[in-house]
Amino acid sequence: MDLLLPGLGLLVWTLVAFLLVFFILKKYAWGIIIKSLSDRETGIAESLSSAQKVKAEMAQLKSENEALMVKAREERTVMLKEAKETKDRIVNEAKDQAKTEAAKIIADSQAAIHAQKMAALTDVKNQIGNMVIEVAEKVIRKQLENKADQEKYIQQMAGELHQFGN
Secondary structure, eight states: OTTTSOOHHHHHHHHHHHHHHHHHIIIIIHHHHHHHHHHHHHHHHHHHHHHHHHHHHHHHHHHHHHHHHHHHHHHHHHHHHHHHHHHHHHHHHHHHHHHHHHHHHHHHHHHHHHHHHHHHHHHHHHHHHHHHHHHHHHHHHHHTOSHHHHHHHHHHHHHHHHHHHO
C-alpha cells in the first residue's frame, strides 16, 4: 500500500514545484499565451469574415455570369435570326435576278428567232419572185419567138392599155 500512497514530503515538494511553475507561467507566459490565442481567434474571425465576403462576391459574380450568359444567348439568337433573314433576302434577290435574266434571254431569243424568220421569209419571197420572173421570161420568150407573134402581142398589149386609159 505504500506504493499506492505517496509520502507527505513528496506531496509537499510536488505542490511547491507546481505552484512555483504556475506562478512563473502566470507572470511571464500566461499573457503571451492568452494574447497569442486572442490574436489567433481574431485572425480566424477575420478569415471567416473574409471567406464570407468572398463567398458573397462569388455568388454575385455567378449571378452576373448567368445574366451575361443569358444576354449572350439572346444576342446569338438575334444574330442567327438576322443572318437567316439576310440569307433568305440574298437567295430571293438571286432568284428574282435569275428570273429577270432568263426572261430577258428568252425575249432576246424570241426577237432573234423572229428576225431570222422574217429574213428567211424575205429571202424565200425574193427567190420566189426571181423564179416567177424567170419563168415568166421563159414563157414570154417561148411565146414571142417569131417576129409576127411579137408584133401581134405588142398590138394586143397596147390595145389593153388604151382601153384602161379610157
